[in-house]
Amino acid sequence: MRVGGDGVPEWSRVYETGAETRVVDALAAEDGVVLVGADRAPWGDDSTARFVGVAANGTERFQTSRADSTRIVAATGSGESATVATTNYLEPNASSDVWTVDFPEAAAGTPLDAEAAPTSNESVYRGQALGFEAPNASADTLNLVAVPGEYDDFQRHVERRVCVGDDDRAVVDSATLAPGTYAVETPDGEVLAVDDGELTAASDNETAAFEVVRQALRVGTESTFVDAASGDANATVTVATERTNYSVYVSADRFRGDAAGADALRDAFADTPGFAGVERVGGRAVARVDLGPAHEVSPSDGFHRWNQRFSLSADALDAGLYRLRVASVDTRDGGAVATTRLVVGKSTAEPLNVTLENESLTVPVGNESSTNVTVAGLSEGVGAMSMSARRAGDPAVSLQANVDIDADRGEGSGSWSDREATASAAAFGGNTSDGTVTVGELEVSARERTVSVDGNETNTVTFGLDWVVSEDGTPYAIPDEQAFTVTVTNETAPQDGAS
Known part of the structure; x- marks a missing residue:
């Protein structure tokens, strides 16, 4: 941003880096500045340090980066180079590093091209x-x-x-x-x-x-895990937003592996309606898909939103856990960016073996009960995993899933209604032993205000692994879901024949 002497901004720009970058410093340079930033790391602590040269009129003059950087705590330099200090404060023993980066020769800069022409009252x-x-x-x-x-x-x-x-x-x-x-x-x-x-x-x-x-964007996949080894390698992505004719950039970052390159993206989207080729944006390869009349449109659950779907051939990607980043071409700088996960499995080995410590659970009203989840066949440990459970009908018990492995990051979610309940949990950056590992637990609770039973009543909970990848990021073959019985007891309810 450049601000005039009267305090009014003369220009304010967003510079595409191909990632979610947070600016941490600005270095003075001849006729401009150098922005110093770091990417948000989707899978772990390591990030990418980025440097963007900006001229006094707001045009971008150069970009350069350094991968595998930790948190930037200080930077100094000029328009030719910078010395940067970083620290890894998340490890038990914090470590620091100092390094220097030379900037490329600055170009003249390209002014903005108009993407939309406003009209009054529109x-x-x-x-x-x-x-x-x-x-x-x-x-x-x-x-x-x-x-x-x-x-x-x-x-x-x-x-x-x-x-x-x-x-x-x-x-x-x-x-x-x-x-x-x-x-x-x-x-x-x-x-x-x-x-x-x-x-x-x-x-x-x-x-x-x-x-x-603002163009709000929400994306998801019809199935997170795609078993390319089974011959059904199509992955369907759903995009929900207010527009129906616009273009998106799609990129794929792999957990513990390289991002999908131009050739892989070109093969993956070759048969996708609206595929307009592979471009390079912010230093990364992206597939451009023009969404429009060729794509199925249906009302979304959001106000004035529409769902549109496009498919890609997951078989063109290396086996792995991917973070798909979908960005509207002309509004991504304004926040129209969303991500979802895709796991591409290609294993022909036997599926993992999953056992629940208790094949059935008994839960008194007002209490909870849990069972451990153990996975066998982990030849290369667990690098990341997700598991989930669901319930339909009465008794309306609540569910909670917990992945409890040595990992950098975990997450969980769930929902409850009298008709159904769901629970899921995931962990990333795992470091486990090989073979058989107790990976977490599944908990069932019968809350007094939501569960009403006379005597004993039963229901069925369906549980399964959504996906599991090894420590090098390779997905295992996943077994089928399994069901177990939950019995809810109410010791205070009147019993038949009681006087």
Whole structure:
């Protein structure tokens, strides 16, 4: 961001790095700065340090990076190189490192290209580069003014001072604008209407303004685990958002392995409708998919949202646990990015053997009962895993799954209603022994306010491993789900024949 002498920003930009990067420092350079940042590490502690050279006019001049870096605590340097201090504070014995990186020769920088042309009383999406044309402009700058809505607690003010080029055009990066209503004014305060980007005199404020809205993106897979060895190698990704005609970038980062490269992505998406090729964005290979009429559209459970689906051939990817990153091409800088998991299994070995310590559980009302989960056949230990359970109908017991292995990170989720209950748990960065390992437990509880039984009643819980990968990231073959019986007892309920 560059701020003028009157405190009004002249430009504010987001720079694509191909990852979720947090800026931790800025180094002064000739005619600009160098941004120092670190990627959010999806699988563990190691990250990638990134350096972005920015000119005084906001254009990007270079990017470089260093992989396998830990947390950056200090940086110093110039426009030619930087010395960086890092520390790994999560280990039992903290360690530090100091290293130097040379920057590439700075390029002239490429200005923003417009991605959308606003029109008064209509909406554009946050993150799009907004193009304006002012053929009758009498000044070399225009003001982008934030207009308060009915429930906004701020005064009308100049949000951005926009430079008009010699060709009478201006481009505004909307990624750093807050969602809301905006209008364009001359330096003298004359309000301008906009029609497909072209600015003309307006009759009043209300008819001149346009709205910047956020594109929310949510993604998931129909099945996290795809067994490519079985011959069914298609993975289906569902994208939920407010738009139905737009493009996305898809990348795949592998747990304890290399990210999917250009050739693998090209093969994986070769038969995907709307596949527009593989590009390189922020230093990483991404597949571009144009979502539109060729894709199935259905209403989502969100307000004014739509589900669209596309498939890829998982067989083209190496076996492993992947983090799929889906980003809207023109609004990703504004936050339209989401991730989901995909596990590609190719093992032809015998499935793992899973046993529950108790093949059935008895749970008194107001109490809980649990059983250990043991997995055998782990030839290379556990690097990451997920397991889940579900229940339908009465008695409406609650479920909780816990993965309890030596791991860097864990997560869990669950849901409950009188009709059904679910529970899942996962762990990442595991370090276990080989062979047979007790990996966690499954707990069943019968809460007094949600379970009502007379005497003893039974239900069935279905349990299974969702996926398990070895310490080098290779998925094991997964056994079928298994069911076990839960008996809920109520010792205080009246018994038949009692007087």
